[in-house]
Amino acid sequence: MINANNPDKEPNYNPGMNILIGGNRLGRGVTIDGLMVTYYGRDAKQKVMDTVHQHARMYGYRPHLKDVTRLFLPEHILNAFRSIHEADEAMRQAIGDDIHNIKLQPVWVGGNIKPTRSNVLDPSVIGVLAPGKLIFPQNPAYKKEEIKENFKDIENILINYQDNDCYYEVDIDFMIQIISYTKSYYISGEEWEPKRIIKGLTDIKSRGMTKGRLNVRRGKRNKNQGLDMPRKDPFQWGFGFGSGEWSIEAKNKYPDVPTLIICYQKGDKNQGWDDHPIYLPMLVLPKQKFVLMFNYDEDE
Numbered sequence: 001m002i003n004a005n006n007p008d009k010e011p012n013y014n015p016g017m018n019i020l021i022g023g024n025r026l027g028r029g030v031t032i033d034g035l036m037v038t039y040y041g042r043d044a045k046q047k048v049m050d051t052v053h054q055h056a057r058m059y060g061y062r063p064h065l066k067d068v069t070r071l072f073l074p075e076h077i078l079n080a081f082r083s084i085h086e087a088d089e090a091m092r093q094a095i096g097d098d099i100h101n102i103k104l105q106p107v108w109v110g111g112n113i114k115p116t117r118s119n120v121l122d123p124s125v126i127g128v129l130a131p132g133k134l135i136f137p138q139n140p141a142y143k144k145e146e147i148k149e150n151f152k153d154i155e156n157i158l159i160n161y162q163d164n165d166c167y168y169e170v171d172i173d174f175m176i177q178i179i180s181y182t183k184s185y186y187i188s189g190e191e192w193e194p195k196r197i198i199k200g201l202t203d204i205k206s207r208g209m210t211k212g213r214l215n216v217r218r219g220k221r222n223k224n225q226g227l228d229m230p231r232k233d234p235f236q237w238g239f240g241f242g243s244g245e246w247s248i249e250a251k252n253k254y255p256d257v258p259t260l261i262i263c264y265q266k267g268d269k270n271q272g273w274d275d276h277p278i279y280l281p282m283l284v285l286p287k288q289k290f291v292l293m294f295n296y297d298e299d300e
Contacts (some may be wrong), residue, residue, distance in 0.1 A: 002026050005130075038063075040073040079189050084263045086130075129191060129200060132255065132287035134247040136280070137184030137192040138234035142267065144276040149201050150181040154279045156261065157181075165211040167254060172205045174210050175260045182281050187234045197283060201258065210285070213250065213259040217242055227265050231272030241265065241280040266277040 002011060002022030011020060014297075020026060023042070040055075093099075129135065141147055157178065161168055177197050186193050187216065201212075218224040229241060242264035250259035261282040267273035 028188065036068060037070045038072070040071060040218070042078065043074070043077055049088070052081065052084055067112075083189065116258070123220055129285055131285055132251055132284050134191040134240060134282060135191045135273075135285065136237070136240045136282040137194075138183045138187045138190045138237065140280055142183060142273050142276075142278055144232060144274045147278055148276060149275065150183065151279065154181045156179060158216055158279070161214060161216040162218070162224065164215075164217050164224070167215045167250060167259060169211055170206075170214045171260070172201050172210055172212050175258065176201050176261065178214075178260060179283075181279055182279065190234070192283075204258065205284070209257060213254045214259045215246065215250065215259060215261045216264065217246065217261065218264040222266075225266070226277055227263055228268065228271060229263075240282045240291060242282075247284050250284045251287065257286050259284040276291075281293065 002020055002025045004025070007024070011018070013149045019034065027033075042055075118245065179194060179197060179201075184192065184194065203229075217227060219227045222228065227242060240243070240261075242261070246261055247259075250261065261284065263280045263282065265273065265278050265280060267275060267277045
């Protein structure tokens with residue numbers, strides 16, 4: 001047992017395998033040589049990022065042992081760890097390697113959050129829309145009664161965009177209009193939420209970026225009669241609602257502006273839909289132009 005009653009600065013190990021059980025004494029800044037298996041059950045109400053980083057130090061710098069290292073923990077704690085890790089990596093990516101040539105706008109924080117108020121800010125619910133990333137709704141609405149009205153609106157405004165391979169230059173306001181006609185159900189931990197995405201695009205526009213690109217995919221091999229991708233469960237989409245090559249092409253050709261890719265699916269019932277065609281949005285964020293931070297719990 002590793003607790004406040006231990007007089008020694010380090011554990012006394014026995015020959016063979018040792019099991020260490022503890023809380024704070026194991027949680028901050030301790031490195032355990034030869035650590036193989038961890039059962040992590042600490043579920044603090046506020047998962048502060050630097051504390052989580054301290055917990056991770058228990059593994060030390062041992063990449064050569066990664067293949068035989070095991071970590072067991074509840075899924076919701078894993079999701080919090082993943083969110084913190086992705087936020088950290090996204091910020092590093094945005095800053096880049098040259099500290100003398102940081103081409104960044106200030107970080108934007110949504111809602112009324114004040115990052116300096118650590119007593120009320122829970123970093124586990126902070127997310128980052130990383131530069132250059134492809135994002136899309138994980139749980140799009142697809143039932144006929146839910147989408148048929150807005151479908152007509154999207155159909156009308158996209159009637160002139162028929163070339164599958166063209167990335168049309170459009171106003172960001174037009175991109176916002178298209179997204180506003182789509183509908184999805186928010187899944188905990190995902191990045192896409194229509195109000196959040198629209199807020200991000202509005203802020204991009206307010207900082208002088210008024211144009212983006214629009215690519216409408218209707219299925220070239222199907223003579224523009226619609227894509228026939230099956231509907232999937234949240235977080236099982238892979239590259240989104242079509243080919244990963246589309247977003248890669250957008251990133252390579254137009255890295256400095258947002259690109260909205262609209263995928264027109266046939267919506268056949270035998271593919272998991274509701275026998276009604278549907279337009280599904282994917283957004284490629286501009287590379288290294290901004291980092292939009294948001295709170296998963298914000299009501300706006």
